[in-house]
Amino acid sequence: MQSAISEPVPTTGAATGKYGRLKNFIDGRFLASASTRSIPVISPLDGALLAEMPCSAAADLDAAVQSARAAFPRWSRMPIKERVQVFFRYKYLLEKNLQELAALVSEENGKTMGEAIAEIEKCIELTEFATSLPQLVTGEVLEVSKGVECRTEHVALGVVASIVPFNFPAMVPNWTIPNALALGNCMILKPSEKVPLSVTRIALLLKEAGLPDGVFNIVNGDREIVEAICDHPGIEAVSFVGSTKIAKLVYQRSTANLKRCLALGGAKNHLLVLPDAKPDMTAQNVAASMSGCAGQRCMAASAMVAVGDVDAIIEKICAEARKIIPGTNLGAVIDKTAKERIIRYITEAEQQGAKILVDGRGVTVPGKENGTYVGPTVIDHVTPDMAIAKDEVFGPVISILRVDTLDEALAIENASPYGNAASVFTQNGGYARYVIDRASAGMVGINVGVPVPREPFSFGGWNESKFGVGDITGKSSIEFWTRLKKSTVKWNPEAGINWMS
Ligand code: NAD
Numbered sequence: 131m132q133s134a135i136s137e138p139v140p141t142t143g144a145a146t147g148k149y150g151r152l153k154n155f156i157d158g159r160f161l162a163s164a165s166t167r168s169i170p171v172i173s174p175l176d177g178a179l180l181a182e183m184p185c186s187a188a189a190d191l192d193a194a195v196q197s198a199r200a201a202f203p204r205w206s207r208m209p210i211k212e213r214v215q216v217f218f219r220y221k222y223l224l225e226k227n228l229q230e231l232a233a234l235v236s237e238e239n240g241k242t243m244g245e246a247i248a249e250i251e252k253c254i255e256l257t258e259f260a261t262s263l264p265q266l267v268t269g270e271v272l273e274v275s276k277g278v279e280c281r282t283e284h285v286a287l288g289v290v291a292s293i294v295p296f297n298f299p300a301m302v303p304n305w306t307i308p309n310a311l312a313l314g315n316c317m318i319l320k321p322s323e324k325v326p327l328s329v330t331r332i333a334l335l336l337k338e339a340g341l342p343d344g345v346f347n348i349v350n351g352d353r354e355i356v357e358a359i360c361d362h363p364g365i366e367a368v369s370f371v372g373s374t375k376i377a378k379l380v381y382q383r384s385t386a387n388l389k390r391c392l393a394l395g396g397a398k399n400h401l402l403v404l405p406d407a408k409p410d411m412t413a414q415n416v417a418a419s420m421s422g423c424a425g426q427r428c429m430a431a432s433a434m435v436a437v438g439d440v441d442a443i444i445e446k447i448c449a450e451a452r453k454i455i456p457g458t459n460l461g462a463v464i465d466k467t468a469k470e471r472i473i474r475y476i477t478e479a480e481q482q483g484a485k486i487l488v489d490g491r492g493v494t495v496p497g498k499e500n501g502t503y504v505g506p507t508v509i510d511h512v513t514p515d516m517a518i519a520k521d522e523v524f525g526p527v528i529s530i531l532r533v534d535t536l537d538e539a540l541a542i543e544n545a546s547p548y549g550n551a552a553s554v555f556t557q558n559g560g561y562a563r564y565v566i567d568r569a570s571a572g573m574v575g576i577n578v579g580v581p582v583p584r585e586p587f588s589f590g591g592w593n594e595s596k597f598g599v600g601d602i603t604g605k606s607s608i609e610f611w612t613r614l615k616k617s618t619v620k621w622n623p624e625a626g627i628n629w630m631s
Contacts, residue, residue, distance in 0.1 A: 147171065147179035152326055154190055154350055155333040157197035158343025164189045169323045169352065174240030174462035177500025183326045186351040188358045191318065194347040195364040198289040198316035201344030206286040206314035214261045214312050219339035221257040224250060231331055235299050238325040240462035240502065241423050253304040256603065259585040260308030266586075267313070267608060277622040284612035286314030287366040287390070291359045293380065295372040296464050297426045299325035302371050303332060305589065305603050307346065310369075313611045316345045320359060322372075323352050324464055360384040367610070369602060370394065373522075374548070374594045381597040392598035392610050396522040397428040397550035397591060400543040401579065402565060404536065405438045407555035411577065413446035415555070416528065419579030421454050421506045424461045425526040426468075428595070429551050429573070429580045432523055433512070434530045435539040444487070444530060448508050451488045454526070456503040457495030463525055469502045472525030476507055479518040479529070485510045490526060514542055522548070536561060544570045549593030551581050572596065 151168065153160040163184035171181040205213070224231070232246035241249070271281040292306040303319055310317055321329045329348055336346050349355055356376075359365060360383035367390040370380040374395030381393040401416055419431035436444065454460045463469050473491050480486055490505025504525050512519050512529035519529055533539050543552050553575030554565040562576045572591040575581025583589060588604030590596050600606045 146182040149181035149327060151182040152184060152330065152350055154184070154186060154194065155330065155346075155348040156190075156194045157200075157347070158337055161190075161193070163187070163350065165351075171238060171324065171326060172465065173237050174464050174502045175237065176498045177502075180238060181327065183323050183350050185323075186349050186355050188354075190351075191349050191355060191358045191362060194318045194349050195289055195362055197344040198318060198347055199364055201342055202286075202288055202316045205311075205316060205342055205345050206288075208314075210264045210267065210312065210314070213314065214264060216336070216339050216341050217257050217260045217308050217312055220308070220336055220341075221254055221261065223335040223339055224254050224257060227331075227335060228254075231300060231328065234328050234331055235325075236461070238327045239296065239299050240464060241426075242459060242461045244459075245423050245461060249298055249301045252301045255585055256301070256304045257308045259604065260312040262586070263309065263312045263608070266605060267612070274618070277620055279619045281617050281619065283615045283617075284313065284608060285615045286612060288315065289318065289365050290315045290367040290369070290611065291318045291320065291365050293320045293356055293359065293368065293370045293372070294322055294329075296322040296324040297423065297428070299328040300332065303329050305371070306369050307332070307336070309603070309607045310611045311341070311345060313608065315367075315611055316347075318347050318349055318359065318365065320349055320351060320355055323350070326350050356380065357383065360389070361387055363387075365389065367391065368393075369610070371602070372396075377597055378594075390598075390610065392596070392600065392602060394428070394590065394596050394602060395594055396524075396548060397430075397595050398432050398520070398522050398546045398548040399430060399551040399553075399571070400539075400546070401431045401434045402536070402539045402543065402552070402554040403434055403436050403440050403443055404554065404556040404558070404561060405440055406557045407440070407443060408557065408577075409443045409446050412443050412555040413450045415577070415579035416447050417450035417454065417506070419553075420528040421451070421460055421526040422580065424463045424504070425472075426463060426524050427580070428591075429582050430524075431528055431553070431579055433519060433542075434528050435542055436530055436532050437536055437539050438534060444508075444510065447528070448487050451506040451508050454506040456490075456493050456505050457498055457501070460503070460506065460526060462502045463504055464502070466502055468524065469504055472504050472523055472527060475518045475521070475523050475525075476509065476527060479509055479512055479516050482513075482516055484512045484516065484518070484529070514545070520546070536564065540565065540568050544568070546570070547594045548591070550591035550595040551575065553578055553581055572601075
């Protein structure tokens with residue numbers, strides 16, 4: 131695989147790691163970037179240098195856009211039933227290469243092998259949905275006056291861009307690739323500079339599945355290339371997934387350039403635990419939600435609002451958290467900066483009076499001393515004014531806030547500027563409905579710690595967790611990746627002109 135995704139001879143004097151200096155994927159080929167600037171790609175598992183990622187320049191993006199624009203007429207005119215054949219084959223290739231892809235995801239992102247396997251399984255499910263798109267885009271037709279028909283068709287936009295974050299190196303790209311391409315678009319994907327390897331392998335699988343050259347391209351890079359994407363006149367639409375700060379910038383810049391944009395941002399998800407919640411199930415869900423993927427999920431539980439006396443459940447949550455062992459069933463956080471940020475939040479909360487029940491600071495994994503691990507952390511008596519209660523911590527940490535009533539719990543949830551997910555743990559259907567109606571979040575869970583809607587339901591938050599209209603996956607994404615063509619048709623020209631015809 132190395133020769134396919136990297137240059138055989140490193141172009142920098144420094145060591146470039148196991149995969150060498152990466153190339154962009156343009157017009158079905160791996161091409162070296164015009165830029166000499168690069169960023170090291172480090173494995174969070176053990177600190178090993180994996181690769182050098184080139185910070186591509188505008189010229190690289192231009193080449194990719196040209197290739198995508200050249201591929202667009204043929205690809206978009208192909209019937210959708212033919213286009214999705216590529217994705218039937220791609221789905222099979224994902225299944226066939228599942229272990230190898232998962233190993234790469236784990237190596238570059240730091241998540242456990244089990245989590246990486248689940249991520250590839252999710253890619254398979256997303257692709258399966260794309261193969262059903264012919265059934266969902268049939269359009270409408272109606273005889274609107276005598277002999278006159280109106281019909282609508284979903285038409286591809288052209289060249290689109292997908293800018294993705296580090297936390298799901300394969301899944302988030304697959305939120306956009308199968309749907310956007312099956313609907314007839316050509317794409318430029320900008321991976322996260324922290325995890326650029328998995329998508330390179332995905333590009334090869336798409337090619338092997340029969341995707342024509344130029345339909346899918348990868349341009350590696352950082353801020354410079356993101357800004358160039360927002361400004362490029364050859365790109366019609368931009369989808370972005372990442373932090374709220376950058377989502378806002380990308381949304382503002384690309385829409386100012388009159389592009390369609392859907393930008394998903396960060397999150398602060400609240401789990402509301404009521405005294406009637408089932409203790410074991412609740413504790414397992416809370417612990418899994420806050421620690422899965424080392425807490426680096428935009429759907430992770432970050433704050434638990436304890437309503438009334440739930441001390442027995444909190445004890446069980448601590449017991450569950452103590453079973454989570456860094457380096458065994460808990461992966462690493464993405465890098466040293468992230469580790470330091472998470473520890474800073476914990477320490478600051480402690481200094482302000484919060485009580486650390488389970489402490490994940492000071493963790494090292496024997497044999498992986500350069501890995502960036504933080505242990506599971508449970509913090510009680512956090513108050514709403516503390517930074518740890520308000521900010522996205524993005525680590526395996528749960529802050530417990532104590533209130534007396536469900537309305538007080540909802541007030542805390544509603545006050546957050548984010549709005550990705552919220553869940554309630556209760557056995558009372560009336561309380562559950564009360565929370566569904568009042569939570570200010572796009573995705574709500576009842577007795578579910580990570581309420582990710584599975585296909586064909588769409589994924590997307592509210593408030594500062596998403597800018598733009600519609601959702602990024604499922605049926606809702608059809609509206610983002612296509613525009614409607616309306617035609618009015620009359621095949622009986624001998625008929626008289628009637629109302630507005
Ligand atoms: P990030 O915002 O730092 O980076 C996302 C992308 O933006 C990357 O490709 C990066 O190269 C680019 N970027 C970074 N800084 C930039 C700048 N100054 N100008 C232009 N582009 C820039 O996010 P991340 O750290 O990679 O990912 C974690 C964040 O993503 C978390 O906030 C998480 O909640 C969020 N996320 C949200 C969802 C969702 O569905 N809402 C899903 C996954 C991740």
